Amino acid sequence: MLEGKHKLRAALAEKARELGFLAIGVARADAAPKAAERLRAWLAAGAHGEMLWMEETAARRGSPAGLWPEVRSVIALGMSYAPAGDPLALAGSPERGRISVYAQGGDYHDLIKKALKALARWLIEEAPCELKVFVDTAPVMEKPLAEAAGLGWQGKHTNLVSRADGSWLFLGAIYTTLKLEPDAPHAERCGSCTRCLAACPTDAFPAPFQLDARRCISYLTIEHKGPIPEEYREAIGNRIYGCDDCLAVCPWNRFADAARANKAFLPRAELAAPALADLLALDDAGFRRVFAGSPIKRIGRNRMVRNAAIAAGNSGRAELVAPLRALVQDEDTVVAEAARWALDRLSAPPAAG
Incomplete structure (x- = not known):
């Protein structure tokens, strides 16, 4: 037996x-x-x-x-x-939206x-x-x-x-219901490393091994339905769906081989580095068309455009003013508020150095 x-x-x-x-x-x-x-x-x-x-x-x-x-x-x-590339590569491309690797x-x-x-x-x-x-x-x-x-x-x-x-x-x-022979549990091997904690843009980890979802960019851009609290908006940068920062900096990733990844999860061209201008222009039909077959479809058009507006406000890009102005009277009040906030940010004089 x-x-x-x-x-x-x-x-x-x-x-x-x-x-x-x-x-x-x-x-x-x-x-x-x-x-x-x-x-x-x-x-x-x-x-x-x-x-x-x-x-x-x-x-x-x-x-x-x-x-x-x-x-x-x-x-x-x-x-x-x-991923085959650097998950944080778009940090220097403020006109593009950053989508978490798992959702591309x-x-x-x-x-x-x-x-x-x-x-x-x-x-x-x-x-x-x-x-x-x-x-x-x-x-x-x-x-x-x-x-x-x-x-x-x-x-x-x-x-x-x-x-x-x-x-x-x-x-x-x-x-x-089968009684199978169990494997031994895995030992924790983080040691003294705290790179993931230090990398969090919004300080969402009150202590090691603890997450306050209310501060987490993944939560704020995906699960949170209302206006994103202003205290986190600048830190969100150009992240429009999720955040990979704490994952990407883990030293154990040096052993991860992209060749072992399931090919079904390879990035779709339109999701790898979407232009914020295109996202700001989405209506419901356009959103469904772009994100069909993607886990992103669950958040709906309004949350995605809200996120894109926040990113646009952080971009410093004057070319995003026009698509933002088109949203200030949006039927969704959360989208309209995010657009007004972004326009205020783009019109504000740069902070003194």
């Missing part, structure tokens, strides 16, 4: 690699006991901001059994999206869910069981479970870090 379990694990890893997963590990369903407590403390501090679903699903999110009592093992999987290609939700379902079908045929597959949108603590399964560790920026793939892994999970 033990030999059969080893054969199943080996075959499972081989099938996962065939489907594009570079990392695979197994954890017991109760392998991350501190996750629920940390989640409760984070929510109690209000650090989740407007992400109210985090509160509403806290009981189910805190542990695999809270979501599905029958689960016995968690199969954690990782798929690489390591195909929608990882669809791609990973498809691969997870294929792996699940294979597993049921090899070892009849009940199972559920999850990627991102479900109340699952992917990062603590991936750490427990040996895929990597949660770094001081709270994201998973892999020795083989750096900070560039999409995570998925399969919950199963």
Whole structure:
């Protein structure tokens, strides 16, 4: 029987690699006991901001059994999206919008869910069981479970870090009633390094291994629906969807090989370095056309144009005045306010040196 379990694990890893997963590990369903407590403390501090679903699903999110009592093992999987170039290269191009690396290609939700379902079908045929597959949108603590399964560790920026793939892994999970032999949890290997903390433009890390989402540019440009607080607008620079700064500076990325990344996540030409002028001119139909098949489509036209207006205000580019003026009477009041703020910034005299 033990030999059969080893054969199943080996075959499972081989099938996962065939489907594009570079990392695979197994954890017991109760392998991350501190996750629920940390989640409760984070929510109690209000650090989740407007992400109210985090509160509403806290009981189910805190542990695999809270979501599905029958689960016995968690199969954690990782798929690489390591970039070929410098994720911070557009910092010196204020007329362009910076989109987080993970969102420049195909929608990882669809791609990973498809691969997870294929792996699940294979597993049921090899070892009849009940199972559920999850990627991102479900109340699952992917990062603590991936750490427990040996895929990597949660770094001081709270994201998973892999020795083989750096900070560039999409995570998925399969919950199963099978009792699989667990892998050893991964040790934390950040050491004394604090590059990710120092790199954050908005000081979103109150301490190592802690994130205040309310200050995070990814949260502000993606999850936050209203006006972006003015205290963070200048620091946002030309970031219009997400932020890679804390990930990009991690020294472990030197081991990440872009050749290992799934080709479906290669940047689309129109998303690699979009012109702010083009983004400011988007209507609903244009937004849907540009961002079809992208995870960006979930934020809608108004949030994207709001973000582009903030970036335009930080650009110092006079050619963006005209498209901003066209937005000051926008039907969306948040967009209109961002456009007025940007125009004020562009018309203000430069600060004395």
